[in-house]
Amino acid sequence: MPPEAATAPAPPALPKRQLSNVEKVATVLMTMGQHAAGEVMKHLEPPELRTVTHAMAELRPVPVHQIEELVEEFITQFGIGTNVVGDTATVQRMLEGILPPEQIADIIAEMEGRVNQSIWDKMSGLSEGSLVPYLLNEHPQTAALVLTKLAPPTAAKVMSEFPKELRDSVARRMLSTKAVVEDALKIVEKALYEDFMVNLSLAGGGDSHARMADIINKMDREQMEGLLDGLASTHPKSAEILRSLLFTFDDIIKLAPKALTTLFDSIDNTDLVMALKGTDAAFRAQVLSCLAARTRRMVEQELASGEAATAREVNEARRKITDLALAMGQRGEIDLSTGDDDGGLLQ
Secondary structure (H helix, E strand, O other), X not given: OOOXXXXXXXXXXXXXXXXXXXXXXXXXXXXXXXXHHHHHHOOOOXXXXXXXXXXXXXXXXXXXXXXXXXXXXXXXXXXXXXXXXOOHHHHHHHHEOOEOHHHHHHHHHHHHHHHOXXXXXXXXXXXXXXXXXXXXXXXXXXXXXHHHHOXXXXXXXXXXXXXXXXXXXXXXXXXXXXXXXXXXHHHHHHHHHHHHHHOOOHHHOOOHHHHHHHHHOOOOHHHHHHHHHHHHHHOHHHHHHHHHHOOOHHHHHHOOHHHHHHHHHOOOXXXXXXXXXXXXXXXXXXXXXXXXXXXXXXXXXXXHOOOOOOHHHXXXXXXXXHHHHHHHHHOOOOOOOOOHHHOOOOO
């Protein structure tokens, strides 16, 4: 009997990873094949089509067992399938016969530009609110290297937010930085890719931390802390960045007196009285000191009456004030800087 043929070792299984909703759609479409996927994609609106095709082109390997979870209703069809990884050539083949050649060319050109965009380009598109907390936790030499790679306007905004001592140190290091060997630079780029592409979801465009901070800012204190504590156990850097972006009612008294006065001039006294219920004496005194004399007397009298209010009423009033402060800050009417990073506010 002839010896049994040697069996090739099975390739190592790919680990399961977190997929966004768009990535899930892209994965399923790419497992369907050109004809079936084409029939589905015919029904997508142009913005949806671009979003999905970008995700397909940028899709990193997805293991078979995860595909099975995504398409459980078709598990028999995918039970012996192969791992899926995206590329622009596959996308182009799927679009052929669905869209005009010139439209396909535009989509592919745009996708290739996105795929080839470096981590430095993508980081340069972030707000300083996301970059500053991240770099503050890095060694000054690392911060200097990163800043030399960012677009000058972005680097300038980030440096302006650094404490003076750190800003001076980083500037000196930037001036003396020599060419970094390619292998070392690749290590830095890989770390930044993992932190910003994975944790910040830059591949999808936009600043997800800023968007998430907007959402968390709408929660009450208990919900906010619960979410951030949970996030800190799995994505500590993201949780730290989010905390730096949040603005709560407790942060109100950290604003400059001028900003406080402008803010309180725009707040209904009833809301202010409600929001101050349950605050400590120091917090209350700080707020009252920024009110006009007549308004202050009215608020003090209302607070002294001791009329009870529910926690929900208090939280709603505080949220209304915080939302107003954020809106005024976005319009440039007040400065929301708290002065925590530079040793306090100067008059």
